[in-house]
Amino acid sequence: MANEYSDNLPQVAYTSQQVQQYEGQAAKLSGTNLTTLMRRAGHAAFSYVNDTMSSHEKVLVITGKGNNAGDGFIVAQLCREAGIAVTVLTLFEPKRLAGDAQQAYRQYHGKLVSTYSEIDLSQFTTVVDAVFGTGFRGELPEHVRTCFDCINNLPIRKVALDVPSGVNATTGEVAPSALMASTTVTFIALKQGLLSGTAKRFVGNLLLAGLGVDKAFNSQVTATSNFLNHETLMATRPQRALDSYKNSHGHVLVIGGNHGMAGAVRLAAEAALRAGAGLVSVATHPDNTAAVLYGRYELMVHAVATAEALLPLLNKASVVVLGPGLGQDLWAQSLFRRVIQTKLPLVLDADGLNLLAKEPVARSNWVLTPHLGEARRLLNNVNAKVDEADRFAVVSNISKQYQATTVLKGPGSLVAQQQSININRSGCAAMASAGMGDVLSGIIGGLLAQGMEAFAATNLAVYIHGLAAEQAADDGAKGMLAGDLFEHIRGILG
Ligand SMILES: NC(=O)C1=CN([C@@H]2O[C@H](COP(=O)(O)OP(=O)(O)OC[C@H]3O[C@@H](n4cnc5c(N)ncnc54)[C@H](O)[C@@H]3O)[C@@H](O)[C@H]2O)[C@@H](O)CC1
Numbered sequence: 001m002a003n004e005y006s007d008n009l010p011q012v013a014y015t016s017q018q019v020q021q022y023e024g025q026a027a028k029l030s031g032t033n034l035t036t037l038m039r040r041a042g043h044a045a046f047s048y049v050n051d052t053m054s055s056h057e058k059v060l061v062i063t064g065k066g067n068n069a070g071d072g073f074i075v076a077q078l079c080r081e082a083g084i085a086v087t088v089l090t091l092f093e094p095k096r097l098a099g100d101a102q103q104a105y106r107q108y109h110g111k112l113v114s115t116y117s118e119i120d121l122s123q124f125t126t127v128v129d130a131v132f133g134t135g136f137r138g139e140l141p142e143h144v145r146t147c148f149d150c151i152n153n154l155p156i157r158k159v160a161l162d163v164p165s166g167v168n169a170t171t172g173e174v175a176p177s178a179l180m181a182s183t184t185v186t187f188i189a190l191k192q193g194l195l196s197g198t199a200k201r202f203v204g205n206l207l208l209a210g211l212g213v214d215k216a217f218n219s220q221v222t223a224t225s226n227f228l229n230h231e232t233l234m235a236t237r238p239q240r241a242l243d244s245y246k247n248s249h250g251h252v253l254v255i256g257g258n259h260g261m262a263g264a265v266r267l268a269a270e271a272a273l274r275a276g277a278g279l280v281s282v283a284t285h286p287d288n289t290a291a292v293l294y295g296r297y298e299l300m301v302h303a304v305a306t307a308e309a310l311l312p313l314l315n316k317a318s319v320v321v322l323g324p325g326l327g328q329d330l331w332a333q334s335l336f337r338r339v340i341q342t343k344l345p346l347v348l349d350a351d352g353l354n355l356l357a358k359e360p361v362a363r364s365n366w367v368l369t370p371h372l373g374e375a376r377r378l379l380n381n382v383n384a385k386v387d388e389a390d391r392f393a394v395v396s397n398i399s400k401q402y403q404a405t406t407v408l409k410g411p412g413s414l415v416a417q418q419q420s421i422n423i424n425r426s427g428c429a430a431m432a433s434a435g436m437g438d439v440l441s442g443i444i445g446g447l448l449a450q451g452m453e454a455f456a457a458t459n460l461a462v463y464i465h466g467l468a469a470e471q472a473a474d475d476g477a478k479g480m481l482a483g484d485l486f487e488h489i490r491g492i493l494g
Pocket residue numbers: 020023034035037038039041064065066067068069070071100131132133134135136137138139140141161162163187
């Protein structure tokens with residue numbers, strides 16, 4: 001049982017520090033100890049390698065300087081015992097390993113090399129990454145980077161133990177030249193940093209081996225993130241009464257679409273309809289009315305030349321979505337200033353966020369849906385690199401600073417926070433298609449209009465967005481048109 005690994009992942013995730021701090025306690029509660037946990041970790045990872053191997057497998061295990069290396073030596077010894085050709089490449093002096101890891105090193109009796117130039121890397125069919133686990137912080141040492149650059153270029157499978165080396169399992173930050181795994185077998189509990197953003201690309205297929213202590217761990221430790229799956233999200237979807245009609249499902253007003261940008265506001269408005277809003281109005285630049293209305297006659301489209309023209313529309317709306325295609329010129333600024341004063345629930349996206357970054361205001365009852373670039377502008381922190389972002393900190397800081405529910409868009413997945421709850425729904429690569437953000441803001445507006453709490457609305461939106469990303473990946477990561485997303489929404493909301 002303890003050797004099992006599964007792709008049926010739990011819906012809670014933790015920080016590395018929590019796992020490190022409480023794994024001993026969880027082991028004790030489960031009648032075992034840390035030494036046995038390391039054995040079980042090695043066995044679980046070996047089982048995966050063994051179960052999925054082809055004939056004539058040649059395994060290279062690369063080890064580091066902590067307990068992750070201990071797991072690696074156990075995998076290597078188990079390979080030997082099973083008659084699989086295995087070599088261990090020690091990137092750090094194994095004699096300096098401590099405790100259980102030192103013990104695991106001593107119990108390995110197979111081939112050892114200390115530099116990769118001693119071996120022909122292309123002979124291997126599987127690389128097992130046991131260099132760094134939950135103890136990793138910062139940047140990879142130079143000699144590790146050079147080795148990983150070679151390994152990452154090889155068309156062979158790479159199995160990371162616990163965490164792909166170079167990924168910070170709490171923040172999701174990815175160090176340059178991190179090991180890009182095809183599969184990660186993570187131990188005891190999901191770590192939140194493996195589930196979002198660029199880190200997802202480095203994690204590959206994620207499996208969990210609970211090591212027989214996961215239940216005790218979960219009962220003792222409060223999760224920092226929710227990792228949402230289909231069933232959970234479906235349970236939160238709005239139910240319609242049989243005798244309901246359009247006025248029972250809210251009225252979304254989508255504001256945006258500056259000259260030349262009719263598409264964005266149309267995508268958002270149509271998404272609000274598809275998400276189930278009873279009525280959707282659009283306030284857009286006078287140039288765009290015909291284009292927005294064309295082929296989508298359910299929409300009520302209004303030309304708005306000045307902010308004053310918004311007033312009667314705001315009076316009828318129950319939720320406002322501001323920003324898709326809005327631009328940042330004088331017209332956009334005047335609409336922004338007017339809308340921000342309304343007491344209605346507000347979803348702010350795209351240039352609405354850029355204008356907010358320039359003129360920060362306090363408000364409540366709103367949802368901000370930035371991508372990382374917009375997020376950085378909101379936090380006045382524009383210089384940091386995208387790949388290395390701590391998406392969890394970004395979303396939590398915006399949420400606090402603006403008192404807003406915050407949904408951070410791709411790459412890879414969304415991270416959302418309302419109050420103190422992190423919501424994480426993993427997606428895949430290739431999420432960054434033009435128009436996706438507009439669709440997302442429309443969906444959130446549509447769900448809010450139906451009286452769903454922001455939390456539930458965000459859940460569903462998070463799911464739908466993740467689903468779109470998955471399809472994009474299925475399509476060979478070619479990306480997808482935002483319009484295709486509507487088919488998914490129709491399927492989900494019935
Ligand atoms: N008994 C246990 O504690 C268990 C631990 N397990 C394994 O142990 C791992 C955690 O072990 P450790 O806490 O020893 O951590 P790691 O094995 O991740 O290594 C940490 C070591 O790397 C160093 N380090 C961190 N960042 C560095 C950087 N940027 N450059 C150079 N050196 C750096 C640290 O100073 C420390 O010496 C888990 O990921 C898991 O694989 C599992 O075997 C389960 C049981």
